Amino acid sequence: MEPSTSYPPLPDRLSADPRSPHHVAAVFEHDVGIRFNGKERHDVEEYCISEGWVKVPAGKTLDRKGQPLLIKLKGTVEPFYR
Template identity: 50%
Template structure:
């Protein structure tokens, strides 16, 4: 497996940006300088993340999300643990 984090990643298996190997390995996301644990999807090149909003569900039964724009940093968590 590559040591490069994907440009875009989603936690949903039906998404074209889903990558089980990367998710199993563990990803850390920092948005606007703050580490986030509730990110459902991100895109480095476009500079955005999607996070769940409240308890409202969409028509597929998933939490409604909000797209936030700003600087996004992503890393593999296992590298953090090895340091």
């Protein structure tokens, strides 16, 4: 088991894209999980707890810059450290 380390607090809004202003690199040094509507999701690119949404890729569709096209799903968002 790992020695007890202090994790940085999870922000209200977090993005996995390093170009986003909502990307916090210190959080991604640890393994972050997202529980959306009671189920754990592994494909979440961005979330917002206060507004209650997550953004996930829409299949294999890409935008004109080659990034995955994201869709917004609304519901209960619970981030946690694994």
